[in-house]
Amino acid sequence: MAQSARAIVIGGGIGGLAAAAALHRRGWHVTVLERAPSLEPVGAAISLAPNALRALDVLGVGDEIRDLAAWQGDGGLRTPGGRWLSRSNAEAAAARFGGPLVLLPRTALVDRLAALLPPGAVRTAAAATLADPGDGTRPARVTCGAEELQADLVVGADGINSRVRSVLFPAHPGPVHAGFTTWRVLIPVPGAEFASHETWGRGRIWGTHPLKDGRVYAYAAAMTPPGERAPDDEKAELRRRFGNWHDPIPAVIAAARPEDVLRHDVHHIAEPLPAYHLGRVALLGDAAHAMPPTLGQGGNQAVEDAVVLAHHSHDLAGYTAARLPRTSAIARQAVRVARLNMARSRAVVAVRNTAIAALSKAGPALFLRSFDGIADWRPPYASEQAHAGNR
Template identity: 80%
Template structure:
C-alpha cells in the first residue's frame, strides 16, 4: 500500500486502536472515528494471552504492557464451597505457550495504544456511517456529521452491533444471545488475599483476579433471560446469586458499590460471515467474530486481526483467508466452553466436575491442551519480546 494511502478506522476500542497503530507504523495516514466522547473504556479489565502479547510486540509495545500488567500466577478452578477442582501452573503455561498470561485494566491498554497514534488522528464524538465500500477503481466513502471522508482502506471495528457489518452483509443474521449475562467490577478490596480463581456453580460462574495496581478484578456470569435487570441494583443481584460462595467473593461484594457493577447480556456471532471484507472495507474484532468471553480471547483476537490486517495491507482477501478460519474455530470453542461452565443439570455438573478434577490430576499438560493452537499463535512477523524475557512469574 502506498505511503500516501489513507486508512479510516471506525471505532476507538482495543481492536480499532491496535489497527490504527499498526497501519500508522506501516506508513499510512490514519484517522480514527470514535462515536463516544472519549476513549475511556468501560471499567473492566482484560486478560492478554501470549498470542496477543506477541502481536503487541510487533508494534513495539508488548514489553510495556507486560510491565504494566499483573502476571497471572498459580490459581485454578473451584466449586462454590471452595473445593479446588483443578490448579493452574503459571510457569508450565508460560513455558508451553512461550510467555505469560497477564491482566490489566482496559484503560491502561487503551492509553498505551493511543500513544502510538498521532493525537490529531483520533476524533472522538465522531459518529460514522459507511456510505460506499469502494472497489478497485474508487475509494471507500464514510459519512460523518462534519462531512464525508474518502479512504483507501476502511477498518470497521465498531463492535458486536456493527452498522458497517450490516451494510456489507445485509442478509447475515447477526449476533445471537448466548444465554447468559455478565457482571464486572474493578475495585480495591482492603485486606483481601487470594489466588486467582474461577468458580463454577449451577448456571453461574465467578472469577477473581488481582491487578498490579492493587485493585481486584471480579467477573460473574449467570444464565438469565435476555434483557433482564435487577429489580433494585446489580450489586444486590450479585449478593443474591453469589453472596454465600467461598472467600474472597463475599469480601469483594462487601467492598463494591452499586455504581461499581457493570452488567451486560452476552451475544456472539453463531453463523460465520462469508468474508471479513468487501470492497475496501475490512471488519475486525467483535464486528467480525464476536464470541462469548469463556476463553478470554475476544480482545486477543481483535489484536491479532489488527496486526494481520496491517501485514496484508490492501490485500483484504488475504486478510479474510488468514483470519476467518481461525476465528470461526475459536468462536465455536468459546461457545462449547460456555455450555460446559454454564451447565444447569445437577447430574451433568457432577460429571463435569469429576472430569475436570481427573484431568487436573493427570498433569498440567492435559489441562493446557485446550489452548493449543490459540495461545501459541505467532504473528506473520516478529520480533517478540517474549523471546527475550523470562517466562516465569513476576
C-alpha cells in the same frame, strides 16, 4: 507505501486502536473515528494471553504491557464451596505457550495503544457511517456528520452491533443472545489476599483476580433471559446469586458499590460471516467474530486481527483467508466452553467436576489445555517478527 494512502478506522476500542497503530507503522495516514465522547473503554480489565502479547510486540509495546500487568496463571478452578478442582501456575503457562498470561485494566491498554498514534489521529464524538465500500477502481466513502471522507482502506472496528458489518453483509442475521449475562467490577478490596481463581457452579460462574495496582478484578455470569435486570441494584443481585460462595467472593461483593457493578447481556455471532472484507473495507474484532467471553479471547483476537490486517492491507482477501478460519474455530470453542461451565443440571455438573479433577491429576490443568492452539499463535511473517525485537 505512498504517503497519500489513507485509512479510516471506525471504532476506537482495543481492536480499532491496534489496527490504527499497525497501519501507521506501515506508513498509512490513519484517522480513527470514535462515536463516544472519549476513549474510556466499557469494561473493567482484560486478560492477555501470549498470542495477543506477541501481536503487541509487533506494535512495539508488548514488554511495556507485560510490565504493567499482573502475571496471571497461579490459581485454578474451584467449586462454590471452595474445593479446588484444578490448579495451575504461571511457570507452567509460560512454559507451555512461550510466555505469560497477564491481566491489566482495559484503560491501561487503550492508553498505550492511543499513544502510538500521531496527534490528531483520533477523533472522538465522531459518529461515522460507511456510505460506499469502494472497489478496485474507486475509494471507499465514509460520512461523519456533514463531512464526507474518502479512504483507500476502511476498518470496521465498531463492535458487536457493527453498522459497518450491516452495510457489507445486510443478509447476515447478526449477533444472537448467548443465554447468559455477565457482571464485572474493578475495585480495591482491603485486606484481600488470594490466588486467582474461577469458580463454576450450576448455571453460574465467578472469577476473582488481583491486579498489579492492588485492585481486584472480579466477574460473574449466570443463565438469564435477555434484558433482565435486578429489581433493586446489581450489587444486591450479585449478593443473592453468589453471596454464599467461598471466600473471597462475599468480601468482594461487600466492597463494591452499586455503581461499581457493570452488567451486560452476552451476545455472539453464531453464524460466521462469508468474509471479513468487501471492497476496500475490512472488519475486525467483535464486528467480525464476536464470541462468548468464556476463553477470554475476544480482545486477544482483535489485536491479532489488527497486525494481520496491516500485513494484508493491500490484499484483503488474504486477510480473510488468514483470520476467518482461526477466529471461527475459536468462537466455536468458546461456545462449547460456555455450555460446559454454565451447565445447570446437577447430574451434568457432578460429572463435569469429576472429569475436570481427574484430567487435571493426569496432566496439565484444564485451564491450560483450553488454550492449546490459541495461546501459541505467532505472527506468521518473518518481516513483522523483525519489528518485534527478540520476542
